[in-house]
Amino acid sequence: MKTIAAISTAPGMAGVAVLRISGPAAGDVLRKLSGRLPKPRFAALSTLRHPVSTEPIDSALILWFPAPHSFTGEDVAELQVHGGRAVTAAVLRAVLDVEGVRPAEPGEFTRRAFENGKLDLAAVEGLADLIAAETEAQRRQAYAHYDGKIAAVGEGLRASLVNALALVEATIDFPDEDDVGASALADARRQVEDLDRQVLALLTDSGRGERIRDGLRIAIAGPPNAGKSTLLNTLAGRDVAIVSPLAGTTRDALEVHLDLDGVAFVLTDTAGLRAGADPIEREGIRRARSHIRAADLVLFLQSAEAEAVIDPDWDASQAVKVWHVQTQVDRFGSDMPSDTFFRHRISAIDGIGIRDLLADLARYGRDHAGGEPAVLVRERHRLVFNDLHQALTESLAVGDWARDTELVAENLRTGLIALGRATGRVDVEAVLDVVFSSFCIGK
Numbered sequence: 544m545k546t547i548a549a550i551s552t553a554p555g556m557a558g559v560a561v562l563r564i565s566g567p568a569a570g571d572v573l574r575k576l577s578g579r580l581p582k583p584r585f586a587a588l589s590t591l592r593h594p595v596s597t598e599p600i601d602s603a604l605i606l607w608f609p610a611p612h613s614f615t616g617e618d619v620a621e622l623q624v625h626g627g628r629a630v631t632a633a634v635l636r637a638v639l640d641v642e643g644v645r646p647a648e649p650g651e652f653t654r655r656a657f658e659n660g661k662l663d664l665a666a667v668e669g670l671a672d673l674i675a676a677e678t679e680a681q682r683r684q685a686y687a688h689y690d691g692k693i694a695a696v697g698e699g700l701r702a703s704l705v706n707a708l709a710l711v712e713a714t715i716d717f718p719d720e721d722d723v724g725a726s727a728l729a730d731a732r733r734q735v736e737d738l739d740r741q742v743l744a745l746l747t748d749s750g751r752g753e754r755i756r757d758g759l760r761i762a763i764a765g766p767p768n769a770g771k772s773t774l775l776n777t778l779a780g781r782d783v784a785i786v787s788p789l790a791g792t793t794r795d796a797l798e799v800h801l802d803l804d805g806v807a808f809v810l811t812d813t814a815g816l817r818a819g820a821d822p823i824e825r826e827g828i829r830r831a832r833s834h835i836r837a838a839d840l841v842l843f844l845q846s847a848e849a850e851a852v853i854d855p856d857w858d859a860s861q862a863v864k865v866w867h868v869q870t871q872v873d874r875f876g877s878d879m880p881s882d883t884f885f886r887h888r889i890s891a892i893d894g895i896g897i898r899d900l901l902a903d904l905a906r907y908g909r910d911h912a913g914g915e916p917a918v919l920v921r922e923r924h925r926l927v928f929n930d931l932h933q934a935l936t937e938s939l940a941v942g943d944w945a946r947d948t949e950l951v952a953e954n955l956r957t958g959l960i961a962l963g964r965a966t967g968r969v970d971v972e973a974v975l976d977v978v979f980s981s982f983c984i985g986k
């Protein structure tokens with residue numbers, strides 16, 4: 544096994560940068576660059592020198608984690624150097640000049656940790672999410688997964704399933720003990736029913752985990768000149784989208800990430816909906832419609848100046864949920880007619896109603912992506928639990944467990960295999976590359 548090395552901190556200027564080295568030559572790297580092997584897991588201050596020229600490069604804190612007590616389970620060395628581009632590049636070059644060391648691939652440290660049993664697959668995914676987390680809800684959920692929450696839930700389900708399967712198999716192995724067999728099968732069936740209820744409850748958690756992870760998708764839609772781009776800029780607090788009095792200014796859908804009370808939102812400004820536009824604008828409108836369909840919530844904007852009608856072209860039924868928002872109310876002054884059709888009335892110019900809109904969005908976020916971290920947070924988890932649910936349903940569909948015991952056992956075994964995929968115990972080769980490819984180098 545080759546030794547791998549990489550800069551683990553983000554590139555650019557920083558007070559400190561960390562280089563990580565993992566594999567059999569990690570100890571060699573420390574000896575050659577710093578002249579010694581420090582006491583395991585104690586930081587030591589040391590001058591790093593190039594292994595061949597012995598020219599000093601930087602003074603660093605060095606750490607030594609002999610196998611198996613390290614992140615990867617291999618010998619690991621960490622160098623905390625000054626965080627400049629030239630320093631980190633020179634130290635990395637020196638490390639790579641040590642025999643047997645090569646640059647790490649993206650996600651390779653974590654992959655080795657997984658292969659050495661330091662992390663299960665759900666924890667690996669949690670780690671990737673933890674690094675990517677932008678909001679508090681994302682961080683909490685990611686940490687719960689990294690920390691073994693999904694593994695613990697999976698382990699619980701697995702233990703009951705193993706138990707039920709053992710009861711079923713016992714009646715196959717000891718077919719003569721009829722009384723015992725009948726009550727064991729009844730027991731097993733009750734356990735499987737209970738298990739299936741739990742699995743179904745997780746599956747019907749309506750994608751909350753994914754919403755926390757990926758952010759709630761809010762589409763800003765409406766006719767041209769309604770003030771969609773102006774609202775996006777106001778909510779983002781910066782000039783993201785071009786605003787102009789010309790109808791049909793926005794063509795490409797523009798995304799802005801927003802953190803409201805710890806919940807992630809992805810706001811999309813879309814092209815104004817209208818008929819008879821030119822081909823480029825029509826493409827923009829097509830994209831707008833697809834964002835409307837994919838959104839968790841649509842803010843449908845209409846200017847207070849325009850007649851309050853929904854764009855006839857727009858099929859409101861395509862959106863999951865719509866809030867009608869009247870815009871540019873500053874143009875109406877105080878004699879603005881009251882109208883309950885609109886959930887919000889705003890002016891991006893005067894700031895009227897913006898705070899209420901934000902508070903309402905934050906409340907929506909808490910309702911749909913708040914609460915405890917979810918167990919299923921990726922499509923992959925959902926597929927695994929769907930397979931498990933299907934296997935359990937099929938076992939319960941067997942009418943006579945005493946007669947078709949072997950078939951029941953087979954279904955339960957299929958369920959176990961599905962569950963094993965959640966934590967990567969079985970049949971994982973296909974998903975490994977997908978999971979690890981989301982990491983960057985040095986993780």
Ligand SMILES: Nc1nc2c(ncn2[C@@H]2O[C@H](COP(=O)(O)OP(=O)(O)OP(=O)(O)O)[C@@H](O)[C@H]2O)c(=O)[nH]1
Nearest residue numbers: 767768769770771772773787791792793815871891
């Ligand atoms: N008085 C007033 N003018 C506004 C307000 N919001 C937007 N406008 C003006 O309305 C015009 C259209 O605004 P945009 O934000 O570009 O409208 P849009 O809905 O993105 O339009 P398209 O991209 O063409 O679909 C611009 O001249 C804005 O300055 C507002 O709250 N008050």
Ligand SMILES: [Mg+2]
Nearest residue numbers: 771772792793
């Ligand atoms: Mg626009």
